Amino acid sequence: MSEPVVSEPVVSEPVVSGAGHAGEVVVDLAAVRGNVAALREHAAGAQVMAVVKADAYGHGLVPAARAALAGGATWLGVAQVGEALALRAAGVGGRVLCWLYTPDADLAPLVAADVDVSVSAPWALDRVVAAAAAVGSVARVHLKVDTGLGRNGCPPAQWPDLVDATLRAERDGAVRLVGVWSHLAFADAPHHPTVRRQAEVFEDAVAVATGRGADLEVRHLANSAAVLTSPQVHYDLVRPGLAVYGLSPVPDLGGPADYGLVPAMTVRTTLALVKDVPAGHGVSYGHEYTTPQATRLGLVPLGYADGVPRHASNRGPLLVGGARTRVAGRVCMDQVVVDLGPDSPAVAGDPVVLLGPGSAGEPTAQDWADAAGTISYEIVTRMSARLPRRWVGQEVT
Incomplete structure (x- = not known):
């Protein structure tokens, strides 16, 4: 692993957002770039999705997204629809995945903006299909399976039906099923038995999808902690969030410098x-x-x-x-x-x-x-x- 990247604090004219306050938040975008480069090494061949939700963890959505792409990320991840659209409105390229919305959300702007959309339930698939029809374009979807976190994601018992419905929509030309994904509950405790168990459930879900004819582009499960500590779950794509900004998701195992990261x-x-x-x-x-x-x-x-x-x-x-x-x-x-x-x-x-x-x-x-x-x-x-x-x-x- 390479040494932590320590950047000079200013290499170009700084950009300031806001004024009139006695304090400030200074974000070193060179550190963000260096952190993504370090995470690419940890990922060992998997693509990197830099998660920039929540205003890039407080670091600034658009500047941090651009720095992450410059550091080698090929995907960006956001929770909310507005975050994805803000990236596109600012001219930020790369693949973008959006995963959190409610039944009343208008997904047509996402499809029109070439944003990948996560689907965890039949109603969500219906909304994406309707959005694709409204836009006159094929929507790219990632199916999320609940492998044990108990949060978002389709329960395994309902997974085959959701896969079948998605593949029917794909045959109809409404969607393209490009990914299957999930999220770990104990990634910050890499030896916890749930990590292996969730990986098994995930792999079973992938097998169901491919067995029914899905031609998947990406499988992704690893968050920041798993990127750094659990290479067996890297698959095709990893999704670091906190580590992009130079903080350790496993402080009891090691600080930022131990993983080649610099807080930004x-x-x-x-x-x-x-x-x-x-x-x-x-x-x-x-x-x-x-x-x-x-x-x-x-x-x-x-x-x-x-x-x-x-x-x-x-x-x-x-x-x-x-x-x-x-x-x-x-x-x-x-x-x-x-x-x-x-x-x-x-x-x-x-x-x-x-x-x-x-x-x-x-x-x-x-x-x-x-x-x-x-x-x-x-x-x-x-x-x-x-x-x-x-x-x-x-x-x-």
């Missing part, structure tokens, strides 16, 4: 106020923190409305003026307070890093996940849209 997101701001207070001074709502000595407090203008987890009150780590500290007291809607210590030289305007790659001593998304009792996925995706995004490390065109 940095969240930063500056101190809005520094003041001296006496010992015994209550800090923030409910006075859940009281200063143990005369000290200096710093005000950080980011709060839970910006994505700072309230569950990390009194625990969330920050880098302030180059020194590690933590949230003092409750996280508020727009701000948090830090106890800088009595001898701190900090002044208003000093830099604050909430999270980043960790290479300069700053906390990581995983550090915040640990502090809040959650996962790094939630930390990066919850960063509010009101925080401006700045994309650096772009290819010069």
Whole structure:
């Protein structure tokens, strides 16, 4: 495995989204490109679908999608119809798969935009067939089987009927069945028996489809964790999400660098106020923190409305003026307070890093996940849209 790709922070003029906020999210697109290149090595011959749902896990849908394609991804994956259409409206190419919609969704724009559509139930197939007729085009579909996650996907008992209905629609010229797929429940525990069991159910489902005449282009089951730890389930296509953005989906097994990944997101701001207070001074709502000595407090203008987890009150780590500290007291809607210590030289305007790659001593998304009792996925995706995004490390065109 190659060494982690460490990019220069800016290789072209940065693009900024939003303005007027004291903080910002900086996304290194060179890191995204490098991460996809590393994931291609892990995938060992399988194609890579970079999952860019949820605004590319908070990193910016269109810029991250373009960076992923530049890194070698040939597919993009999204959950919502609007995400797929936003990619196409921005001129993003490559194959795109969309997999989450309700019976009232208008799927015709997806078919018209050359987007592959997932089908998990007869009603969904009917909607896709109707969309194809409305557009006057053949719709590409991937059938999803529930191999044991119990979420989306067709139950195995109903699978043969769904396959037969899809193949009839294919013979009628309405659809093209290009893929069969599913999702793992315990991919972050690669030795858990469900991983092998779900693979067996998946392979049985593929056999049913091919036995009935399906000519499949792709079979796909592996998410980020399985890409890194379970090569036996890579098949034709893998679907990394979190790892595209440089975070480890298996932090108990290894950090980003262990898998050749570099975190792409940095969240930063500056101190809005520094003041001296006496010992015994209550800090923030409910006075859940009281200063143990005369000290200096710093005000950080980011709060839970910006994505700072309230569950990390009194625990969330920050880098302030180059020194590690933590949230003092409750996280508020727009701000948090830090106890800088009595001898701190900090002044208003000093830099604050909430999270980043960790290479300069700053906390990581995983550090915040640990502090809040959650996962790094939630930390990066919850960063509010009101925080401006700045994309650096772009290819010069």
